[in-house]
């Protein structure tokens with residue numbers, strides 16, 4: 286009897302703090318999928334239009350065209366069902382519906398590659414990443430470089446005062462910090478810098 290092996294779908298998660306290279310790793314994997322002649326679609330949330338509204342842009346300025354969507358329903362509506370590999374950047378902006386969608390896509394033989402922050406500005410698990418991590422076939426945790434001491438950094442330090450879970454911004458508003466240098470919430474140094482007369486415009 287011939288055994289016909291149909292390719293199965295799966296979920297790959299790339300997580301870590303800001304500046305750790307999640308977008309670069311996502312772009313690298315999607316480029317390799319294209320080299321393998323797989324059909325690829327890339328999505329990013331419209332909330333994140335820091336650098337471009339039509340591309341994923343890494344902090345090192347690597348770019349890849351992407352489809353911009355407001356929510357997971359729009360991913361489903363925009364998806365071409367012939368697409369084999371689906372990349373999703375900034376997953377932490379999509380909320381819990383992404384868990385259902387990623388599972389549904391992987392169950393439909395799609396390769397789903399998801400990149401997102403695993404912890405928030407207080408160092409807490411950032412939904413829906415924890416659920417995605419438990420459901421994924423493959424997990425990659427990226428580390429950045431601590432901007433205080435140069436050690437490996439797993440935290441995203443917020444430098445501006447806000448208690449909102451989501452404050453979209455990059456350099457100047459956030460920096461990578463290691464476990465020891467991380468100050469949950471707003472960096473005291475940033476507050477002190479802000480109070481210094483020579484830092485005020």
Ligand code: ADP
Pocket residue numbers: 301302303304305306307308309310342343344345428429430431432461
């Ligand atoms: P992420 O998607 O995790 O925010 P990116 O892929 O957009 O990260 O950017 C990673 C790039 O950011 C690095 O290759 C490097 O050029 C740059 N970078 C800036 N600050 C840092 C830092 N503190 N640690 C590591 N890389 C940094």
Ligand code: ZN
Pocket residue numbers: 431432433434435436462463464465466467
């Ligand atoms: Zn440090």
